[in-house]
Amino acid sequence: MKLHALIRHAIKGVSRFLPLKPSAWSLKPSAWSLSFLLLTAPGCGSAFQNINILSDADEIALGREFSREIEKEIKLYTDPEAVRYVDELCQTLARHSTRSNIQYYIKVVDTDEVNAFALPGGYLYVNRGLISIAGTESELAGVIAHEIAHVAARHGAKALTRQLGLEIILGMISGRNPSGVQRVASQLAGVGGILSMLHYSRQAEREADAMAVVNLREAGYDPGGVTLFFEKLLEINDREPGALATLFATHPPSRERVENTRKQIAALPVLDGLTTDSERFQQVRTQLPPLKDNPLEKDEEEHSVHEN
Numbered sequence: 001m002k003l004h005a006l007i008r009h010a011i012k013g014v015s016r017f018l019p020l021k022p023s024a025w026s027l028k029p030s031a032w033s034l035s036f037l038l039l040t041a042p043g044c045g046s047a048f049q050n051i052n053i054l055s056d057a058d059e060i061a062l063g064r065e066f067s068r069e070i071e072k073e074i075k076l077y078t079d080p081e082a083v084r085y086v087d088e089l090c091q092t093l094a095r096h097s098t099r100s101n102i103q104y105y106i107k108v109v110d111t112d113e114v115n116a117f118a119l120p121g122g123y124l125y126v127n128r129g130l131i132s133i134a135g136t137e138s139e140l141a142g143v144i145a146h147e148i149a150h151v152a153a154r155h156g157a158k159a160l161t162r163q164l165g166l167e168i169i170l171g172m173i174s175g176r177n178p179s180g181v182q183r184v185a186s187q188l189a190g191v192g193g194i195l196s197m198l199h200y201s202r203q204a205e206r207e208a209d210a211m212a213v214v215n216l217r218e219a220g221y222d223p224g225g226v227t228l229f230f231e232k233l234l235e236i237n238d239r240e241p242g243a244l245a246t247l248f249a250t251h252p253p254s255r256e257r258v259e260n261t262r263k264q265i266a267a268l269p270v271l272d273g274l275t276t277d278s279e280r281f282q283q284v285r286t287q288l289p290p291l292k293d294n295p296l297e298k299d300e301e302e303h304s305v306h307e308n
Contacts, residue, residue: 054120054157056102062160063121067105070125077110077128085284086126086144089137093145094122096218098211099152106144112291114233118147120156132291133232137281138225138274142212145219146226149211155204209257213264222276223268227261234258236295 054062077083090106106124109115114133116126124147126140134140150156200208209226216223234255291297 053161054154056121059154059157060102060121063119063123063156066119067123070119074125075110077108079287082128082131082284082288083108085280086131089141090124090144090148093141093148093215093219093221097145097148097152097215099148102151104148104151112293114295116143116147118150118156120151120154120160122151124148124151128288129291131285132288132294133236133296134229134285135232136225136228136277138216138222138276139229139232140225140281141216141219141221142223142226142229145212145215145221146208148215149208150200150204152211153204153207155200155208158204159199206257206260209261210264213261213268217268217271217274220273220275222274223261223265225276227258227265230258230261240295 086108087106090104094100094104102122104122104124106126108131109125109127111127112129112132113127114129116124116130118124124144126144126147130143131140134143212226213223216225
């Protein structure tokens with residue numbers, strides 16, 4: 001039975017036993033019916049994998065609490081020029097995304113680790129180390145567009161719905177428990193627990209890749225930056241397995257993803273004037289603190305040794 005039909009069937013079946021009007025139920029009707037569905041229809045697990053039951057307001061509230069918990073553990077990079085540049089790049093991409101109706105917040109994490117991640121509701125984080133190894137502006141834009149795509153496709157909200165289901169519905173969507181959002185965020189035990197809960201499927205990663213390619217073109221950037229950055233990550237990992245363990249744990253690139261984005265870009269009409277790099281990006285990048293263990297410098301050293 002299709003999901004929407006099953007929900008209607010569940011509402012119709014249970015309404016005969018309710019003495020109260022729908023307006024008097026303890027939950028919003030949509031949340032109540034979906035709660036009933038989850039309790040009575042275990043056979044619909046496959047359909048539930050791709051459901052998001054959070055409204056924009058719910059998702060933003062959850063992302064805000066997650067960001068507060070995460071920022072108790074991480075150190076933010078506060079150089080005004082770098083922060084302003086990354087934010088402006090993010091806002092440009094967000095305006096051309098498929099979900100431009102919400103505000104996006106992006107922050108730079110002060111760490112050499114190469115990583116970036118998105119929280120529900122438009123909260124994005126990019127590590128200083130990732131900016132350092134991005135060779136061009138379009139590579140960095142590709143990473144940010146990928147994270148925006150996770151938000152636009154509600155991948156984080158869907159992951160939470162899938163894993164927390166009834167707790168989210170009963171504790172947060174109803175509005176009867178205003179501390180529910182904070183409680184769920186705090187119970188996930190900081191950065192590790194939150195990112196583990198927001199782990200994306202391979203299909204979600206493919207979807208984010210495809211959406212990033214379109215987003216980049218719409219915003220005036222060379223979408224080839226996505227492919228180039230993936231290739232760079234794979235080369236680093238092939239040369240030094242484990243060097244990008246944190247990034248690969250949440251966003252594992254693959255040869256398949258490289259080929260998928262390459263084919264997608266090749267099938268698009270040629271569009272002149274797309275930005276590949278900028279002087280401002282290179283200026284920001286060179287002013288960042290040097291990485292203590294730069295995988296790109298190791299590559300240069302190996303090439304030098306082989307040439308000699």
